[in-house]
Amino acid sequence: MTSPLAFRGGPRAVTHPPPHANRTAFTPADRAAILAYLESREPNSYYGRDGILAEYEDHLASFLSRRYCILTNSGTNALHSAFFAAGIEPGDEVIAPTYTFHATVTPLFQLGAVPVLADAEPDTGNLDVADVRRKLTDRTRAIVVTHQYGHPADLPTLREVASSHGLMLIEDVSLAMGAILDGVRAGSVGDIACFSLGSTKLLSGGQGGALVMDDPVLHERATLVGHFSGRSFQTVQSPLLRQFASTGLGLNYRMHPLAVAVSMSRFLRMEELVAARAERFERLSELLAATGVIDPPATRPGVSRGSWQGYCARVRPEAGIAIDPLVDALRMEGLEVSARGYHLPLHYHRLFQTREDGLRRQGPYAPNRRTYRPGDFPMAEAHVDTLIGFPLFLDEPMELVEAYGYACQKVASRLGEVCAPSGGTV
Ligand SMILES: Cc1ncc(COP(=O)(O)O)c(C=O)c1O
Numbered sequence: 001m002t003s004p005l006a007f008r009g010g011p012r013a014v015t016h017p018p019p020h021a022n023r024t025a026f027t028p029a030d031r032a033a034i035l036a037y038l039e040s041r042e043p044n045s046y047y048g049r050d051g052i053l054a055e056y057e058d059h060l061a062s063f064l065s066r067r068y069c070i071l072t073n074s075g076t077n078a079l080h081s082a083f084f085a086a087g088i089e090p091g092d093e094v095i096a097p098t099y100t101f102h103a104t105v106t107p108l109f110q111l112g113a114v115p116v117l118a119d120a121e122p123d124t125g126n127l128d129v130a131d132v133r134r135k136l137t138d139r140t141r142a143i144v145v146t147h148q149y150g151h152p153a154d155l156p157t158l159r160e161v162a163s164s165h166g167l168m169l170i171e172d173v174s175l176a177m178g179a180i181l182d183g184v185r186a187g188s189v190g191d192i193a194c195f196s197l198g199s200t201k202l203l204s205g206g207q208g209g210a211l212v213m214d215d216p217v218l219h220e221r222a223t224l225v226g227h228f229s230g231r232s233f234q235t236v237q238s239p240l241l242r243q244f245a246s247t248g249l250g251l252n253y254r255m256h257p258l259a260v261a262v263s264m265s266r267f268l269r270m271e272e273l274v275a276a277r278a279e280r281f282e283r284l285s286e287l288l289a290a291t292g293v294i295d296p297p298a299t300r301p302g303v304s305r306g307s308w309q310g311y312c313a314r315v316r317p318e319a320g321i322a323i324d325p326l327v328d329a330l331r332m333e334g335l336e337v338s339a340r341g342y343h344l345p346l347h348y349h350r351l352f353q354t355r356e357d358g359l360r361r362q363g364p365y366a367p368n369r370r371t372y373r374p375g376d377f378p379m380a381e382a383h384v385d386t387l388i389g390f391p392l393f394l395d396e397p398m399e400l401v402e403a404y405g406y407a408c409q410k411v412a413s414r415l416g417e418v419c420a421p422s423g424g425t426v
Helices: 028-039 049-064 075-085 129-135 155-164 216-226 230-235 257-268 270-289 323-332 376-386 398-412
Strands: 070-073 093-097 114-118 140-146 167-174 191-196 209-214 312-313 387-389
Touching: 028 257, 049 070, 049 209, 049 257, 075 140, 075 167, 075 209, 075 216, 114 129, 129 155, 140 155, 155 167, 155 191, 155 312, 167 387, 209 216, 216 230, 257 270, 270 398, 323 387, 323 398, 376 387
Parallel strands: 093 114, 093 140, 140 167, 167 191
Antiparallel strands: 070 209, 191 209, 312 387
């Protein structure tokens, strides 16, 4: 017999002091990398493609089997560079998942382009290709796709749809560095692949990002939007674009060299970091599977999740349990979990619901943008309604991870108390 639930006065299942996730888990090796850069006699990597910046770009390009890599100062700016390079113009439509972090899509507004949101697969939460096909119009120029929480999207089919309609395919690999689908790495398929190297990402340098590609024209355009002089003179060769190399095209997207040092140090230990995360999340999955109610994230055959950037368990819809009281009960047990994952789909956010942004005298910022409402994407909404977001364990003791699993088992074994027969909640 398990002890009473915490919300009924029983002992909390997890008593570790907060916060429970040391999400980036920087180590002495990261500190050493910063010091090595500071003490090197090579204070470059500011304007040119040289020093540790060039070294790291070469590593990333080769890891993803791509010809070019450009480091940027954020994942958001990597995506802006990619959309710019892809030639997205005002009024162009870009099909994008509604279930993604907003920065996968928001740089499109800066180009006056029209994000056309599409629904999600019910199990993985990734972009639903059937809905992508329904959203194609003669104004569609590109598809952008995220690999949610490390699970690669259906890249073979998306590649086929993009190629057969003459569209650019842009991958947002921010949550899936190192992920593999049937032997193919996420980030190696799209015309351009972008990723964040900032905040809580596995390869975080504090802030940073990158984009990779094979096409020299895309590379030149993506360089010129955020880099002037040194780097642009080194890499922009086509006569049309080279005439602007001294100034670039207006933005500064250069990554801070200290961030490069830390991010590269983590890249060089990536196997170890991925293994640490996989070990913890696989153990958690084992324990959740025994609850019979809270399923681990769905992982399809042939998939390896790489950085596992996010762990959202799913409450079985047929169990008929409301997510809020369940998550409340888990929180009372001491777990740092959140209902509906880490964020809502984009169509719940105001930016995607109104044209009246008041940002310009001549009208809305992206004049043709579409507006959405809750209810527009039933599969994404149903998926998100089942999600419980867990901490991003990385170097935490296995004992803590197991305490989370056992706490879920405890609450699952007393579900009748969590959701009172009257439908009342805790
Ligand atoms: C899927 C996804 N895309 C893009 C970004 C933006 O990256 P950054 O924060 O480095 O600008 C993030 C950041 O969390 C993300 O999760």
